[in-house]
Amino acid sequence: MTPLLDVRDLVVRYGAATAVDGVSFQVRAGETVGLVGPSGCGKSSTAAAVLRLRRPHAGEVRFDGLELTALSERRLRAIRPRLQPVFQDPYGSLSPRRRIRAQIAEPLRVQGRWSRPAGPERVAELLDMVGLDPALGERLPHELSGGQCQRAGIARALASAPELLVLDEPVSALDPSLRAGVLNLLLDLQDRLGLGYLFISHDMAAVRHLSDRVLTMRAGKIVT
Numbered sequence: 751m752t753p754l755l756d757v758r759d760l761v762v763r764y765g766a767a768t769a770v771d772g773v774s775f776q777v778r779a780g781e782t783v784g785l786v787g788p789s790g791c792g793k794s795s796t797a798a799a800v801l802r803l804r805r806p807h808a809g810e811v812r813f814d815g816l817e818l819t820a821l822s823e824r825r826l827r828a829i830r831p832r833l834q835p836v837f838q839d840p841y842g843s844l845s846p847r848r849r850i851r852a853q854i855a856e857p858l859r860v861q862g863r864w865s866r867p868a869g870p871e872r873v874a875e876l877l878d879m880v881g882l883d884p885a886l887g888e889r890l891p892h893e894l895s896g897g898q899c900q901r902a903g904i905a906r907a908l909a910s911a912p913e914l915l916v917l918d919e920p921v922s923a924l925d926p927s928l929r930a931g932v933l934n935l936l937l938d939l940q941d942r943l944g945l946g947y948l949f950i951s952h953d954m955a956a957v958r959h960l961s962d963r964v965l966t967m968r969a970g971k972i973v974t
């Protein structure tokens with residue numbers, strides 16, 4: 751079976767410095783692959799290349815068999831909803847001045863999946879799926895707690911109907927008491943939706959809790 755994500759010999763450079771040095775791994779549908787390693791070892795650079803936020807210097811990123819590194823922006827736009835990021839900063843991934851419900855509705859509108867009353871109902875359903883009272887959709891991001899905001903960001907990612915989530919330190923900015931709740935939510939969503947996860951963290955306990963397989967990076971290379 752074609753893996754959901756197939757990364758081959760990935761190289762990311764910043765000028766003369768090599769941040770990712772020949773990394774290869776696969777993520778299958780419904781599977782969580784953890785990526786751990788010390789600060790600066792190249793985890794976020796790997797994520798950025800997978801999401802095509804940064805073009806790699808060399809190597810391939812295949813998503814469902816399709817090579818992303820060579821795709822035009824126009825063709826990439828059709829693929830982007832299928833692989834969605836969740837970043838560390840819960841407030842940073844949402845626009846500060848728009849209500850939560852409008853931000854969750856946006857992917858539905860962009861993909862031509864918005865109508866009334868189904869659109870607003872879907873937004874309420876997505877909020878409920880991430881454990882938020884749909885009434886919180888009326889609020890602005892700064893009117894939510896960090897944990898609520900990260901859940902809203904996950905709801906927004908889910909609005910695109912993704913198959914893969916790239917989770918880059920998704921709970922590291924949260925109060926330790928809230929982390930388990932968000933990690934368990936991610937497990938629950940994976941069960942319900944069959945999502946693949948690339949889960950990046952320096953928190954070994956969190957990675958073990960979530961991952962089917964754990965890859966360790968050091969100085970740009972996968973060492974296990």
Ligand SMILES: Nc1ncnc2c1ncn2[C@@H]1O[C@H](COP(=O)(O)OP(=O)(O)OP(=O)(O)O)[C@@H](O)[C@H]1O
Binds near residue numbers: 791
């Ligand atoms: N935009 C950039 N410009 C130049 N160098 C960068 C840039 N982003 C990252 N780097 C460098 O690339 C290397 C890998 O960084 P990266 O952020 O991918 O590591 P990381 O494992 O995600 O670290 P952390 O856990 O601290 O986020 C580091 O040496 C870093 O300084």
